[in-house]
Amino acid sequence: MKKNEQEYLPGQGRGLVLFPGSFDPFTLGHADIVKRALGLFDEVLIGVGYNEQKQGWMPVGERVEAIRKLYADEPRVKVVSYTGLTADFAKESGAIAIVRGVRSMADYDYEMQMADVNRQLTGIETVLLPASPQFASLSSSIVRELSHFGHDVSAFLP
């Protein structure tokens, strides 16, 4: 290997990436994105976004605590809550990029718009990771719906 190629090995000196989302709740699909982002960046900051106007399914503090517990033994993953614009929070947190998952064309359209706006606002780039096929149909809203109707959702949660 040439000397300068070493800089591009997974997780070698590639900084902090922000993974923002509602994570209401945090699913196996989210965990898959975190795992893969750890192969690209040194650290992953999971930003649990909340809206003061809107209470989620799980209170934001509980979401943060549950995700922290999950990554208690992974020092390269940090979890915080934030409110306001994701791009502003990304800048404040010192992230070099935002990472998001893409499951479908609908996700793709939305993520393209968000990535463009966020780049125009703050210059921050977004890295889109295609959902792994086994998780491509999994969403927090489906988990909430199944749980609402009394189904066991533990198979979808890490």
Ligand code: ADP
């Ligand atoms: P938001 O409300 O910001 O869309 P979510 O918690 O629903 O927050 O999702 C956060 C990110 O994780 C989004 O980029 C979403 O596309 C991605 N994501 C959600 N579920 C999956 C999954 N099953 N596989 C891959 N990415 C996913």
